[in-house]
Amino acid sequence: MDNEVTNFKTLPDELVHAIFEYLDYGELARVAVTCSWGYERATPLLWKDLELKDKWTLHPKEERAQIAAHRCKDNRCDEHDDTPIIKKLLVLASKPAIASLVQTVLHRCHLPPPSIYHDLPKFSFKSMVLSPDSRTRNLLILAIWNMQNVHTLRIVYGHYNLTHTLIWGFLHPDRPRQIPLRRLWLESCSLALPSPKRMGDSYWPDLTGIESLRIRRLTFLNDKTRALLYRGIAPSRGKACSTLQDGVGGEYRTYTSPVLKNGDVSLETMEDAWFYDSIAYRELPQAHKVLKDGETLLNGTGMLTGQEPAPPVTFLRYLLWDTTPTLTSLNLDMLLTFSCYQERDESDVHDLLNTLSTLRFPHLRAFQMRNANTPWSSLPKGTYLLDAREFAADFRTLSSSFLDFMEAHPKLQCLAWPMDRFFSQHSQSPQIVERRERIMANLGRTLVELRIDISCSEDAMEEGMAPFQSAFGSIARRRRFISWFAPQMKKLEVVKIEGAIPRAERREMIRALYACPLKKIVMIGTSFPLGNNWMNDDRLSNPLGGFGGMNDFEVWGLHHEDEKALALTANNPPPPLSPGFKFEPDFDWPAPCSMANEMASFHAQTITELKFCGFTGAPILYTPTPLAETLLKPLRHFHALERLTVAMWLDTNFEGRYRDEEVVSYWLDARSPYSTALAIVPSSDATADDDDAGDARREDDEGVATNPDDQHNTNDADADPNVHHAFPPTPPYPNHTLASVTVDPLTGPEPVIAIPAAAASSSPSKPSLATWPNRLAALYHPRSIAAQVVRQLGPSLSNEAKSRPGGVLVRASFCLGAQIGCGAVWDVDVRVGRARRRRATKGMRGADDGAETAANGEEGSGGYGNEEKNTAQAKQDEEGVDVLLDFEGPREEAEPARWWGKMRERRWF
Incomplete structure (x- = not known):
């Protein structure tokens, strides 16, 4: 073993780096603490992508457990504890060598972003009670001055004070940098950011080098009008609660503040915010020394003097104006303009679109x-994009034309x-x-x-x-x-x-x-x-x-x-x-x-x-x-x-009510190593007497394992693709039938699924579906879902495509929670392959089939009957059978691996 480790250390650093990239964060952290060699090679990967995210905390920790059910039910519940952010900033502010390893920065709230259709229209992101402590903002500036190799900044549902500071710091003209900031992503946050102004010989913001700009799911209009029309709310740290969608098909409660009629966010919870922040800094005494050492730098940057915010539309105009020399990709995605029909805002919409139509980006590709x-x-x-703008007396807003823009x-x-x-x-x-x-x-x-x-x-x-x-x-x-x-x-x-x-x-x-x-x-x-x-x-x-x-x-x-x-x-x-x-x-x-x-x-x-x-x-x-x-x-x-x-469509109706929440909880518990949920034990009537027919661990006709207790993914890619069982195709559970379609005026059409009576009765080879625990384990287990996706969609796919290495990656998307208006999409990724059958050997399934055909007066030949049957079976053997090569999920959109994958693989950013 020692020789193997020694040989691994002799590999070139580039190869070691490529291998370590396959490790997750926890595995990299364990490598970093093994020895100095591991620390030197794992640390750059550990700090390559920096995530600044808060957490929920129930104070004081010594007296009670951190139980999520206590959220918003206790007077010492901090919905937005910045302790994880502060700890990272202390390292980055005091250790320039580590800070120089950071290449991408992401700031986001730990809560799910507002849902597009239900919550986003009424949300104000200008909440002053999130991260209000000046010590946190000053630590962030010190960290930014040390992070000299950052090329990408993403803010997704960020705290307003931190969003303000991140933008101000990374776009500061005097910020030390080895490379320029090239990509800026602002999503579900406030654009009421610092006002542009002169700083010495330069101007703020310094957008030199920005190549990609992505602005999405926010408003560039005045917060006052939007909040006035929609009675908006803002995330808070005490007092009133609101029910919001949780992104997994259900709802959660969190503290919010109302938006006042003058457009300001209520500050009645500011005392709570100061109380919670004081607790966090009391447990981090080293913060005082770091801030003391950086006081000269902070005075030089002007951070301590404060920055007045500009109107959102003004800041967006500056982003567009100042990126014209270098921008290659511009994405304006779902900018909320629903109040543009109000007289006070029509000029903002008109001016912004006309400003954009007159700008010229020599390097624009997207x-x-x-x-x-x-x-x-x-x-x-x-x-219009390719026609002249038109005017009419009944237009509530002014129009724009992008014909000149497209020509340029x-x-x-x-x-x-x-x-x-x-x-x-x-x-x-x-x-x-x-x-x-x-x-x-x-x-x-x-x-x-x-x-x-x-x-x-x-x-x-x-x-x-x-x-x-x-x-x-x-x-x-x-x-x-x-x-x-x-x-x-x-x-x-x-x-x-x-x-x-x-x-x-x-x-x-x-x-x-x-x-x-x-x-x-x-x-x-x-x-x-x-x-x-x-x-x-x-x-x-x-x-x-x-x-x-x-x-x-x-x-x-x-x-x-x-x-x-x-x-x-x-x-x-x-x-x-x-x-x-x-x-x-x-x-x-x-x-x-x-x-x-x-x-x-x-x-x-x-x-x-x-x-x-x-x-x-x-x-x-x-x-x-x-x-x-x-x-x-x-x-x-x-x-x-x-x-x-x-x-x-995944039907969860059982005994007259939908079980979406129970299905989602079952999935979350199955994949969580910290789950304390009790295992579901099928009732005794589901136990099979026949070892061959009732063994839940045997493979079915498609080479798909049907053991509901196996929570690991199937991976047959390394097995012999020509060796698979040749059992006749019999699904492991009775099929449902589509009885009718009901139409609800609010939610639209919905299928009514009927379950055959045989499915609810005990069988020596099939578990009973008459009880919800058995039904949950049998039909909603991830492996069962993946196997059924293969059965239903596999026959519709090209055999040539399925026969290639890796087969066809099929993503089945299910919407759960739609019945209560909180639908969330869950995906199961399934790799569907193709392999030739292997004829069953005598003494296994063939022996049983031979006995059955003999009883019917037919000749037994390998257990398949007469010559005609053999010919048909031979043809089927040659054509092959669909197999489940691998699967992953179910995963919601916010699942960490999937979420980060979408962030990193986003086209044209």
Whole structure:
């Protein structure tokens, strides 16, 4: 062993670094404390990514346990304890060598960010009672002056005082630096940041070197108007409580303060904040010495004099103005402008958009304005990307045009813009038409990624309304985009289509991109993009009365599907694209039309990733319907497919009520090493007498282990892919059936799942599903879910794609908590592979089958009967069987590994 360690130490540092990158934080920390050699090589990785995050604390710690159930139920509960942040800052402020190792900085609150649709519109992030202590801000400045190699700063739901200080410090012109700050990400925070001003020979903010700017899920408008309209709240540290969504399908309670009518956040809890901060610093006496040693530096930076905040729109303008020489990627994502219809704010919206349209970024490669997915983040009426702006007497806001902007940026590779804001529905002058034709021709040569969306809440179609406010106007603008813009694209590799775009227009969008070598197609909406996997209107019911019928069914994005016509389409190969194909839009939807089949006809040869999100009408786990099989079957033609994301419905209804919270708790407890939950022991009637039939540890027909007690991931990638059991395909649990679809006026359609009576009775080979503990362990265990995903989706995938090393990565997305309005998405990642069967040997399953066939008067041949059966089995053996290679999850969006993965892998940042 000692020789092995010695040999490992002789490896080049670059190779050791590459190996250590696979270790998680805890493992790296253990390496760092083993010896000086491990410390020197693990420390740079430990401090490469700095996360400044607070925690929840129940004071005083000596008298009671830290139980989350006590949150907001005790007068010594600090919702935002900065102790973990202060401890890290003390190290960075006093040890410049360690601080110089930091490359990325992330500051975020430990609480889940406000949900987009429910909490975000009423949130004010300008809470002065979070991190108010000047000692914390001064320590942060000392740490920033030592962090000279930071290239990325992210603030996601940050405390206002720390956000203010981070921006002020990292954009300070006198900050020592080896490399400039290149990437800035501001999300769910306040833009009421320091006012620009002169500092010596330079100006603050110093944005020299910024290449990527990502501003999302916040407002650039005056907080006063937004709070006044929506009776806003801000995170706090005492007094009143509010119930918010927790990001895992449920709710939690936390302290909040109201936003006053003058736009200020209530400071009535400031005394509590000072009390809690004094406790934190009393336990960290070394902070006094560090601050004393850095007092000269702090006086020199001007930090001790304080900084007055500028209005959010003013600061955003400075960010845009001062980054023009270096910016390569600009992303403005869901900027809340819902109060722009108020007279006092329309000038802010108008000025910002017009300012942006006049700026010139010589190096810009990505321009994303993703502002149309929600009604409170839409662009002002009459604002267009490729047409002149228009005016009308009934416009509540002024409009802007980005035609000049697009002409001045001919090197764009990524573009995101609302689909119905490319063109006006009115005719334009010949000069405008000629200019936009040149722009589109150029984009056809440069654009590789396109993202379009429209609001999920469109304007109503009413006669007599102004054209810009009617659905007819929106339809005309969308169809002009499909007819004029999309066919011009020649180099697109990624297309993302989001929002309430009708399915016929989605299909025509895919057809219009016939000349593009698409590698990735993403479709996201409220309903499943490939079609209605549920039932047609003959099984539609409405328990509340007065809301049934096909017209109401279509309101939720579900359509009548012609099963016979679709079956013929799915069974035939997609027609190839003719050599002389010329796109002609057709917005009708014929009965035999299949979205997946249309995609396969045009892009099957190049597609490596598909993503279909929309839970209404999505495939139902454990309940495969004929419609689902038909609609998904064309996916077998995508032979180059590597990744597939599919929204699925997971039914949790048991004994008349939904068990979403219990299922989520079961998942969280199963993956947590600190869980104290009791193990679920199946009842005695679930125990099998037959060792072969009842052994829960045997593998089923697909090589999928079905032991519900095994909580580790399956990984058969290293096993012989040609050796698998040849048991006849019998699912481990009885199938459910889709009985009907109910329509609720508030939540929309929902499938009603029926469980066969056999599923609730004891069986020598199957656990009883009559009790909730057995049902929970049998159907909702991560391994059971992963195995069922293979059974339902595996047959729809290309055998060629599944046979490649690693198979196809399938992500099944489930929405839990939607019944109480707090839906959160949970994902299970499953690798689906393909392997040939192994014939069962005599004495195992074959012996039993041979006895059974002999009893029926048939000849036993290896346990499979007559020659015809052998021939069919041989063919099946040759074709192979779907296998579960590996799985991970279920994971929510905020799960640490997944969350960090999205942060690091975000395109165009």
